[in-house]
Amino acid sequence: xxxxxxxxxxxxxxxxxxxxxxxxxxxxxxxxxxxxxxxxxxxxxxxxxxxxxxxxxxxxxxxxxxxxxxxxxxxxxxxxxxxxxxxxxxxxxxxxxxxxxxxxxxxxxxxxxxxxxxxxxxxxxxxxxxxxxxxxxxxxxxxxxxxxxxxxxxxxxxxxxxxxxxxxxxxxxxxxxxxxxxxxxxxxxxxxxxxxxxxxxxxxxxxxxxxxxxxxxxxxxxxxxxxxxxxxxxxxxxxxxxxxxxxxxxxxxxxxxxxxxxxxxxxxxxxxxxxxxxxxxxxxxxxxxxxxxxxxxxxxxxxxx
Amino acid sequence: xxxxxxxxxxxxxxxxxxxxxxxxxxxxxxxxxxxxxxxxxxxxxxxxxxxxxxxxxxxxxxxxxxxxxxxxxxxxxxxxxxxxxxxxxxxxxxxxxxxxxxxxxxxxxxxxxxxxxxxxxxxxxxxxxxxxxxxxxxxxxxxxxxxxxxxxxxxxxxxxxxxxxxxxxxxxxxxxxxxxxxxxxxxxxxxxxxxxxxxxxxxxxxxxxxxxxxxxxxxxxxxxxxxxxxxxxxxxxxxxxxxxxxxxxxxxxxxxxxxxxxxxxxxxxxxxx
Amino acid sequence: xxxxxxxxxxxxxxxxxxxxxxxxxxxxxxxxxxxxxxxxxxxxxxxxxxxxxxxxxxxxxxxxxxxxxxxxxxxxxxxxxxxxxxxxxxxxxxxxxxxxxxxxxxxxxxxxxxxxxxxxxxxxxxxxxxxxxxxxxxxxxxxxxxxxxxxxxxxxxxxxxxxxxxxxxxxxxxxxxxxxxxxxxxxxxxxxxxxxxxxxxxxxxxxxxxxxxxxxxxxxxxxxxxxxxxxxxxxxxxxxxxxxxxxxxxxxxxxxxxxxxxxxxxxxxxxxxxxxxxxxxxxxxxxxxxxxxxxxxxxxxxxxxxxxxxxxxxxxxxxxxxxxxxxxxxxxxxxxxxxxxxxxxxxxxxxxxxxxxxxxxx
Numbered sequence: 001x002x003x004x005x006x007x008x009x010x011x012x013x014x015x016x017x018x019x020x021x022x023x024x025x026x027x028x029x030x031x032x033x034x035x036x037x038x039x040x041x042x043x044x045x046x047x048x049x050x051x052x053x054x055x056x057x058x059x060x061x062x063x064x065x066x067x068x069x070x071x072x073x074x075x076x077x078x079x080x081x082x083x084x085x086x087x088x089x090x091x092x093x094x095x096x097x098x099x100x101x102x103x104x105x106x107x108x109x110x111x112x113x114x115x116x117x118x119x120x121x122x123x124x125x126x127x128x129x130x131x132x133x134x135x136x137x138x139x140x141x142x143x144x145x146x147x148x149x150x151x152x153x154x155x156x157x158x159x160x161x162x163x164x165x166x167x168x169x170x171x172x173x174x175x176x177x178x179x180x181x182x183x184x185x186x187x188x189x190x191x192x193x194x195x196x197x198x199x200x201x202x203x204x205x206x207x208x209x210x211x212x213x214x215x216x217x218x219x220x221x222x223x224x225x226x227x228x229x230x231x232x233x234x235x236x237x238x239x240x241x242x243x244x245x246x247x248x249x250x251x252x253x254x255x256x257x258x259x260x261x262x263x264x265x266x267x268x269x270x271x272x273x274x275x276x277x278x279x280x281x282x283x284x285x286x287x288x289x290x291x292x293x294x295x296x297x298x299x300x301x302x303x304x305x
Numbered sequence: 306x307x308x309x310x311x312x313x314x315x316x317x318x319x320x321x322x323x324x325x326x327x328x329x330x331x332x333x334x335x336x337x338x339x340x341x342x343x344x345x346x347x348x349x350x351x352x353x354x355x356x357x358x359x360x361x362x363x364x365x366x367x368x369x370x371x372x373x374x375x376x377x378x379x380x381x382x383x384x385x386x387x388x389x390x391x392x393x394x395x396x397x398x399x400x401x402x403x404x405x406x407x408x409x410x411x412x413x414x415x416x417x418x419x420x421x422x423x424x425x426x427x428x429x430x431x432x433x434x435x436x437x438x439x440x441x442x443x444x445x446x447x448x449x450x451x452x453x454x455x456x457x458x459x460x461x462x463x464x465x466x467x468x469x470x471x472x473x474x475x476x477x478x479x480x481x482x483x484x485x486x487x488x489x490x491x492x493x494x495x496x497x498x499x500x501x502x503x504x505x506x507x508x509x510x511x512x513x514x515x516x517x518x519x520x521x522x523x524x525x526x527x528x529x530x531x532x533x534x535x536x537x538x539x540x541x542x543x544x545x546x547x548x549x550x551x552x553x554x555x556x557x558x559x560x561x562x563x564x565x566x567x568x569x570x571x572x573x574x575x576x577x578x
Numbered sequence: 579x580x581x582x583x584x585x586x587x588x589x590x591x592x593x594x595x596x597x598x599x600x601x602x603x604x605x606x607x608x609x610x611x612x613x614x615x616x617x618x619x620x621x622x623x624x625x626x627x628x629x630x631x632x633x634x635x636x637x638x639x640x641x642x643x644x645x646x647x648x649x650x651x652x653x654x655x656x657x658x659x660x661x662x663x664x665x666x667x668x669x670x671x672x673x674x675x676x677x678x679x680x681x682x683x684x685x686x687x688x689x690x691x692x693x694x695x696x697x698x699x700x701x702x703x704x705x706x707x708x709x710x711x712x713x714x715x716x717x718x719x720x721x722x723x724x725x726x727x728x729x730x731x732x733x734x735x736x737x738x739x740x741x742x743x744x745x746x747x748x749x750x751x752x753x754x755x756x757x758x759x760x761x762x763x764x765x766x767x768x769x770x771x772x773x774x775x776x777x778x779x780x781x782x783x784x785x786x787x788x789x790x791x792x793x794x795x796x797x798x799x800x801x802x803x804x805x806x807x808x809x810x811x812x813x814x815x816x817x818x819x820x821x822x823x824x825x826x827x828x829x830x831x832x833x834x835x836x837x838x839x840x841x842x843x844x845x846x847x848x849x850x851x852x853x854x855x856x857x858x859x860x861x862x863x864x865x866x867x868x869x870x871x872x873x874x875x876x877x878x879x880x881x882x883x884x885x886x887x888x889x890x891x892x893x894x895x896x897x898x899x900x901x902x903x904x905x906x907x908x909x910x911x912x913x914x915x916x917x918x919x920x921x922x923x924x925x926x927x928x929x930x931x932x933x934x935x936x937x938x939x940x
Contacts, residue, residue, distance in 0.1 A: 025399045025400050025401060026399070026400070026401040026402060027401075028395075028399050028401075029395045029396075029398070029399025029400065029401030029404065030395075030401045030402070032391050032392075032394055032395035032399065033391060033392050033395035033396065033401075033407060034391075035387075035388060035391050036388040036389070036391050036392040036411060036451065037392075037407055037410070037411070039388055039447070039448070039451075040410055040411055040413075040448070040451070043426060043429075043444055043445075043447075043448045044410070044413065044414065044422065044425075044448060045410070046429060047422075047425030047426050047428060047429040048421075048425050050425060050428050050429055050432065051421070051424065051425040051428055054428060103324065103327075106317060106320050106321075106324075107320070107321055107324050109317070110317040110318070110320070110321045111321075114317060114318070120560075120564065122321075124560055125325055125328075126325070126328065127556070128332075128553060128556065129328045129329055129331075129332050131505055131509070131552045131553070131556050132332055132335075132509070132545075132548070132549045132552055132553075133509040133511075133525060133528070133545060133548050133549070133552075134509060134511060134525075135511050135525050135528055135529060135532075136335060136528070136541075136542075136545035136548070136549070137331050137332070139532065139541070139542075139545070140330075140331030140332065140334050140335060141331050143331075143334055143338065144330065144331060144334065148345060150334065181327065181328065181330075181331065184324075184327075184328055185328075234416055235415065235416055238416050238417065238418060239416065239417065239418050239419060240418075241418055242417075242418020242419055242420040242421055243418070243419075243420070244420055244512075245511065245512070249532070259418065259420045262420055262421075262424060263420065266424050266427060266516070272428065275424065276424075276428070279420075279421045279424055279425075282418070282421070283417075283418070283421060286418075466664055466666060468662045468663075468664050468666040469666045469668060471631075471633055471653065471660075471662070471666065472660070472662055472666035472668070472727075473654075473668075473679070474632075474633075474652065474653040474654040475631060475632075475633075475653055475654070475658075475659055475660045475728075476654075476659065476679050476680030476683075476727065476728075476731060477654050477655070477680045477683045477684075477731065478654055478679075478680070478683060479654055480654075482683070483654075486679070486682075487668060490670045491669070491670060
């Protein structure tokens with residue numbers, strides 16, 4: 001077994017490496033994923049870059065002036081209309097993500113720990129309403145919350161009120177209720193997944209070491225399900241900011257959100273650069289806030305000992 | 306403490322039932338008011354009729370929109386699933402640089418405000434001088450269907466034991482033969498599931514279609530147009546009921562197919578994973 | 579047994595970056611042999627098996643099967659078949675379809691195909707279960723289907739990757755006997771990868787013991803157990819008492835060692851004995867030491883004191899301190915004569931067979 005090392009290396013290293021790479025896992029994997037990747041680049045990355053570019057331009061009627069300017073951002077940030085809309089949108093999306101997550105957690109917990117053999121059925125039941133047309137679900141809430149709606153009819157029928165109230169519809173709370181309902185499934189699923197991943201013996205170990213149900217929930221289950229809570233928050237909060245159907249249908253003038261303004265800039269008002277600047281600002285702010293929320297949850301989860 | 310332990314599940318069960326009630330509340334009013342004689346949806350119900358359903362069939366704008374939606378949904382689900390298959394296979398089977406970031410990019414439409422995706426695509430289409438049409442809607446729908454397709458397919462492919470393909474090669478089968486005789490039959494349920502889920506998403510999708518379509522309306526765009534007219538509401542509710550039934554049927558099939566497959570690969574997953 | 583070489587592995591290395599899973603390994607395996615690759619996990623045995631099957635490629639070196647180099651030949655064109663550790667039973671096919679999977683490529687006429695499938699199922703005692711679904715099988719049955727599916731191809735070499743590791747102890751022992759009988763019946767070369775020394779000893783014609791990507795010893799089960807080349811091999815194959823020794827004389831095939839209590843011992847020199855200064859180790863298996871009862875005497879005996887005792891049902895394991903030895907000796911004694919009643923602390927005398935003493939490289 002004492003063969004000189006140089007006799008073994010017969011293959012020219014340069015050619016060898018090249019052939020190896022082409023046959024390698026990396027090359028095959030990248031090759032296989034490239035059609036999808038290219039599609040996403042063309043229809044997602046390039047468009048978003050273009051929006052960012054547009055946000056630095058100016059539009060004079062039909063002509064776009066491509067000299068760099070921050071004017072659009074100045075308007076987006078300082079104009080009280082847009083500033084208020086953005087603030088309200090962020091507030092609504094924070095409320096919605098809070099309520100969806102808080103309401104969804106017990107359900108996810110119930111299915112994961114007490115679902116037994118029917119876990120799949122419960123999850124299926126939870127997902128069905130999500131698959132029905134979003135427009136129509138919002139419509140339905142309008143029917144429920146309206147002046148002549150189901151809620152008023154029920155309240156009067158029960159003798160709680162004697163005349164219909166218009167307090168339920170066309171305001172911020174109507175938007176929050178509708179959105180909380182719309183995103184429920186998106187909050188339940190990630191939390192459920194993270195709960196499922198928890199090794200049940202950890203909970204038994206906590207019990208063995210003297211923790212009661214409440215304490216072992218707070219010390220083991222809750223912190224270990226933090227990743228699920230985080231993805232639920234992200235998956236609910238960011239898209240919610242951009243919703244314009246719900247505010248338009250049930251929000252009234254109190255419930256208008258930033259997306260309605262963006263839509264207007266790309267529609268009737270036809271000021272694309274301003275619309276682009278509003279979009280970019282919205283994205284930036286919501287991402288920053290989401291990051292802050294995520295950080296808070298993570299720190300909180302780590303604090304628990 | 307033992308009392309609490311015993312009570313917890315029953316409290317939770319009660320909560321679960323209430324929560325399901327909350328989820329289904331808006332959904333059940335669609336069919337109820339769609340067979341009500343009154344033109345405005347309110348209680349008490351005034352009587353039973355199928356008039357609104359009969360009217361649907363004789364509205365040409367609606368049948369056109371339905372046809373448009375069908376074409377868009379079929380194309381979008383086929384394309385999204387094809388892209389999904391390539392990506393899911395690459396991600397589950399090979400290790401390559403930037404694998405996680407690419408996966409993140411493909412899943413991104415799930416966590417981006419839809420309006421921003423729609424608006425950016427609109428900008429590109431217009432600045433490229435493309436005419437808005439159902440084709441541009443398909444492009445948009447493919448993009449937002451990819452994350453769903455990818456997660457269904459990835460979980461379907463993950464349960465797939467790599468040694469099955471090796472066993473096939475070991476028994477003399479060529480790479481293509483292995484794909485046809487082992488890989489495809491094993492992942493077929495995930496593919497069907499992905500097609501059905503993408504189809505349903507595209508069928509119900511409004512925002513992308515609203516921005517990206519030209520003169521041709523898809524069903525949700527048509528419904529949006531009708532919502533302005535109070536008199537059209539029962540018709541919309543009838544249409545919504547039909548869409549609801551179609552979605553539930555498709556998703557039930559998708560779920561059954563997926564479960565049968567997961568029993569096979571001993572893998573729990575689907576949209577959940 | 580025919581002496582024709584079936585598999586020739588010459589200077590095969592497989593490296594993953596800086597890590598060498600297999601390092602300059604050479605080995606030849608004869609036709610019709612039941613050969614085991616034995617070693618702890620990560621020793622390179624599975625890597626070697628997968629390279630023979632064609633699922634992995636040597637970084638350098640060549641593997642030949644039946645005189646034909648396998649470089650560049652994909653797994654599906656090699657005359658080898660494999661029983662996978664996970665069995666890899668196709669879950670969407672039934673037992674018969676699993677077994678006939680590879681035959682479909684050969685385009686046999688249907689009756690011939692059916693005959694071969696039935697023959698293979700009968701060989702693994704699964705006759706009549708052909709229509710059973712793959713997911714309805716027990717672990718043992720899945721293992722048999724995997725075996726039938728490979729055997730039906732009539733490979734030149736059958737590769738078995740830890741095929742018994744997923745079975746419970748009783749079934750595993752039963753399958754060891756069956757596999758051995760099956761191999762003798764079909765006469766195909768079997769290569770078994772295992773980390774279970776008893777499995778390798780019970781089934782193989784020859785065993786290669788591997789550590790850290792290298793083969794430490796290739797020999798028959800008896801030789802490998804009784805005459806291990808070094809301490810690592812000796813230890814991996816079962817209990818062994820190690821006694822520090824000095825080399826007095828090294829002479830062709832024999833070696834003479836000087837030890838504290840056993841005195842001067844002249845013994846066969848291990849084949850690959852690599853001298854490392856003057857120090858060496860003398861080994862003796864615990865069952866080769868015998869308790870001397872009452873007044874019995876022996877030409878070769880040592881005296882000591884029982885310090886610990888472990889009861890194992892049919893045998894008792896005694897730990898005995900011998901003045902002059904650094905470490906106490908382990909002795910296993912059957913319980914027929916009351917070894918389980920020897921009190922801890924009692925003085926004891928042991929007889930040993932000088933032929934059972936082996937010189938080991940450190």
